[in-house]
Amino acid sequence: MTETAPPTAPVVDLLCVGAGFSGLYAAYKAVEKGWTFAGFELAPDVGGTWFWNTYPGARCDVESVYYSYSFSQELLQEWTWSERFAPQAEILSYINHVADRFDLRRHFSFNTQVTSATWLPDERLWEVALGSGETRRGRHLLAASGGLSTPKDFDVPGLENFTGTTVSTSRWNIPLSDLAGKRVAVIGTGSSAVQCIPLIAEVAEHLTVFQRTPNYVFPARNAPLSADYVDEIKSNYTAIREECRHSLGGIPDRIPDAAAFDVSDEERRERYERAYVRSGFNGVGGEFSDLLTDARANETAAEFVREKIRQIVHDPKTAAVLEPRFHPLGAKRSCFGTDYYETFNRPDVSVVSLRDEPIDTMTSDSIVTRGGSYEVDAIVLAIGFDAFTGPLFALNVSTPEAGRLQDAWSDGVRTYLGVMAAGFPNFFMIAGPQSPALASNVVVTIEQAVDWITDLIGHAKAVGADVIEPTAEAQDDWVKITEDTVNQTLYATADSWYRGSNVAGKPATFLGYVGGVGKYRRMCTELAKRGYPGIELD
Ligand code: FAD
Numbered sequence: 001m002t003e004t005a006p007p008t009a010p011v012v013d014l015l016c017v018g019a020g021f022s023g024l025y026a027a028y029k030a031v032e033k034g035w036t037f038a039g040f041e042l043a044p045d046v047g048g049t050w051f052w053n054t055y056p057g058a059r060c061d062v063e064s065v066y067y068s069y070s071f072s073q074e075l076l077q078e079w080t081w082s083e084r085f086a087p088q089a090e091i092l093s094y095i096n097h098v099a100d101r102f103d104l105r106r107h108f109s110f111n112t113q114v115t116s117a118t119w120l121p122d123e124r125l126w127e128v129a130l131g132s133g134e135t136r137r138g139r140h141l142l143a144a145s146g147g148l149s150t151p152k153d154f155d156v157p158g159l160e161n162f163t164g165t166t167v168s169t170s171r172w173n174i175p176l177s178d179l180a181g182k183r184v185a186v187i188g189t190g191s192s193a194v195q196c197i198p199l200i201a202e203v204a205e206h207l208t209v210f211q212r213t214p215n216y217v218f219p220a221r222n223a224p225l226s227a228d229y230v231d232e233i234k235s236n237y238t239a240i241r242e243e244c245r246h247s248l249g250g251i252p253d254r255i256p257d258a259a260a261f262d263v264s265d266e267e268r269r270e271r272y273e274r275a276y277v278r279s280g281f282n283g284v285g286g287e288f289s290d291l292l293t294d295a296r297a298n299e300t301a302a303e304f305v306r307e308k309i310r311q312i313v314h315d316p317k318t319a320a321v322l323e324p325r326f327h328p329l330g331a332k333r334s335c336f337g338t339d340y341y342e343t344f345n346r347p348d349v350s351v352v353s354l355r356d357e358p359i360d361t362m363t364s365d366s367i368v369t370r371g372g373s374y375e376v377d378a379i380v381l382a383i384g385f386d387a388f389t390g391p392l393f394a395l396n397v398s399t400p401e402a403g404r405l406q407d408a409w410s411d412g413v414r415t416y417l418g419v420m421a422a423g424f425p426n427f428f429m430i431a432g433p434q435s436p437a438l439a440s441n442v443v444v445t446i447e448q449a450v451d452w453i454t455d456l457i458g459h460a461k462a463v464g465a466d467v468i469e470p471t472a473e474a475q476d477d478w479v480k481i482t483e484d485t486v487n488q489t490l491y492a493t494a495d496s497w498y499r500g501s502n503v504a505g506k507p508a509t510f511l512g513y514v515g516g517v518g519k520y521r522r523m524c525t526e527l528a529k530r531g532y533p534g535i536e537l538d
Contacts (some may be wrong), residue, residue, distance in 0.1 A: 007127075007135045012036040013457075015128055015138035017114045017395060020048015022144035022430040022446045024099055025069065027107045029454045038136055039108035039144075040128070046099045046108070048146055050092040055169040055382075056176045057195035058088035061220065061336040062441045063280065065233050066251045068094060070241035071447060075101065077237070080230055085222045085336070116396035117141055119425060124466045126426060139466065140426045140457055143392055147437050147511075150390030152383050154187075155504055158361035158368075165378035169196060170385065179378055181205050185367055187359075188382035189215055194337040200380065201343045208374050209344075210367065212354040213332075214324040216305050220336035221279045245448070246518035249281055250441030260288040260297035272304040285330040292489050298328040305329060312341040321353045331494035387497045388433040388511045389413060399424055412509035416470035416478050416534065417524060419449060425469040428453045434482045436520045438498055438512025439491075445517060452524050456532060465537035474534025486510045 013035035016023050023039050024046060030037035043051045060067045064081035079094060086094070099105045113131035120127055126141040151170040159166065165182070167174050169192040176199065184204040186193055189211040201207045233240065240252065247253045260268060268288075275287040284304060290297040306323045313319035322341060343349055357371030367374045393406040402408050402423030415421050418435025419428055430449045431437035437445045460468050486492050491514055500506035513520055527533065 007137060009038075009136055010036070011125060012038045012136070012138040014038070014140050014142055015117075015126055015136060016040070016142040016144050017117075017128075018048060018144035018146055018149070019043070019046045019099075019108045019110070020050070020144065020146055020149075021069070021095070021443055022146070022450065023048070023108070023142075024095065024102075024104050025071065025446060025450045026142050026144055026430065026454075027104045028071070028102050029450050030107070031102075031104075033454060033458060035457075037107045038138060040112045040114050040130065040136075041108050041110050042113045044110050045096075046105060047092045047095045049148060050088055050095055052149070053170055053172070053192065054088055055172040055192060055196045055380075056199040057338075058169075058172075058192070059083075059085045059195065059222070060091060061085060061191065061281075062251060064091070065225075065240075066244055066441055067091075067443055069098065069443060069447065070237075070244070072102075073238070076241070077234055081225055083222055083224055085220055114395055116398070117427075119399035119427075121400060124426075140428065140468075141397070142428050142430060142453070143395060143397070143432065144430045145391040145395060147388045147391075147431060147433075147442070148385040150386045150394060152386050152390075152503060154381055154383055156359045156362070158363070159379075161364055162362045162379060163364040164376060166381065167378070168381040168383075169193070176200070176203055179203050179380075182377035183375060184208070184378045184380060185210060185374065185376040186380045186382055187367075188384065189213065189335075190382060190384050191333060191335045192384075193380075193382035194335040194340050196380070196382065198337065198339045198343045201346055201349050205348065207346075207349045208367075208376065209349070209351045210354055210359065210369075211321065211351055213326055214322050215332065215335045216285075216302070216324050216329045217335045217337050217340045218276065218279050218283055218305075219340075220338050221277070222338060244441065244444050244517075245521060247444075248516040248518065249439060250436075250444035250517045251281060254282040254286055256287060256289040256291075258288060259290040260294070260300050262288075268300060269304070272301060276304075276308065279336065281334075285334055292328075292330050292491070295328060295490060295493075298330070298490055302329045309341055312345075314345050318344050318351055321351050327494035327496070328490040331490045332496040332498065384497055384502055386503050386506070387500070388438075389500070389506070390503075392429065392432070397424060397427060410507070412507040413511065414475055414479050416475040417520075417527075418478075418482075418513060419453060420468075420470045420475075420535075422470050422472045422475040425467045433509075433511045434478065434513055436513050436515075436517045439514045440517045448517065448521050448524070452528065455528060456535070459528075459532065460537050463537060467538040468535060469538075470535050477534070481515075482510065482513045485513060485515045489514060 014037045016039040019041035064086040114128045116129045125137045127137045180203040183206045187210045243252045275284045310319045357369040398404040413433045415434040418432045431445045495501035
């Protein structure tokens, strides 16, 4: 074995992968604590999700006044969101503003991929290898690499035969006008597809949507924010954000006052109608207390949405294809769109059900399904992500004793609090698998995780420990808690990226803790108060 010389750059306190919401807040906290920090970002600039996902119509689906940082009062007051759900460009300029305002950019190397991360037990350091061939060393390694940052591979053969335009929503790199007058295929009907389909339909000569699983799509009811509303929010921001931190999903809770069958059929209907107008994550799916735990109750809400689809979509056959029937409402991420179902009334838009006719292959100018051949000039892939584990495994995190993270997790994800993994000392995941990230306003989860992790590192430093590692027992307990929690809900019944079912061969483990960000925060705070039982310091 050849010995490599240690890198000449100084050892830092924190090595960090990623410059999205997570990495930037980690850099901020490191500076606040007086620690040294070296961040690495594959992209040429900050933004993460909001740097990469520039497809037409991209915007958040958690209200912007909640989907943003809360750590700085000045920041909360000086930034004004223009719409209920800000478009991608506005979120990206917000993240750039944060990077500039707190002078965070200088802590990152951009255009720099971390290709592996190796624990050096003798030195008690992590060493990361960079795409350039250089290495850097640090005492702790933070994976701020994102839950939805590794696009899923397209697993249908023949795409290489296609000679027209191919573009993916997660790496969008063409002007929308490039699709003008073309026969366009959109493959996928998840959140990104729901946002871009109506806009592509407006310019395409013909749009064919290839749908595998119909989703529950609610009208986003996006709108400009009035000055009065912004003033009101700003004057209550402290209380609002505190409420988010102690909520179920990271947005102010709307606690249902009844179960679905506590009320008459008529009242239930009226309440769904009002919730449909309200929309958002506190909309129809949050109207009754048992919608995510009782399949019969859930079916009342699901059928309400199907009825809406039948009312909106004129052609009964098209409506039938679009009706979600394969999973309970909310068990996969619901989608929010503008004129989504209405778009299918256009004469130049059609939908193909891949459940009825899967794609066999592609030729130079066509998508060939079991039911026919569709000539197209452009293909838009809106096929989602290899969620959570995709970016983590690509980091090739390893220790001499535990081996690689992907080998340790070959039967499924095993974490402590979604933050650490037994066998991987001083390695921390921000908004990682088995954290509340998946079922929350992710920025709330990110801030909590970074605060908790940096407090833990501070505690270890204060007691003179170099090494922080959860015990296997504490990890087993957490895995059981996440499983028990999800098994009480209907989340457990749906195949989705929440369970890794969207990626062939990915072991089926539910990738989140669904007990709520507030409950999770209380557990984490309690553990910190008790001196971090379940974590060994050395
Ligand atoms: P990311 O923003 O994903 O950033 C991770 C960064 O790490 C990326 O820039 C990536 O390039 C970099 N990276 C990864 N691996 C490496 C490597 N090996 N070397 C170097 N760099 C690396 N969440 C919500 O709560 N509400 C929403 O409305 C919402 N809307 C979304 C819309 C879209 C289209 C998508 C894709 C996601 C959405 N999300 C939403 C989830 C979103 O990912 C999170 O809210 C949040 O942006 C995650 O921030 P992050 O910093 O943890 O990760």
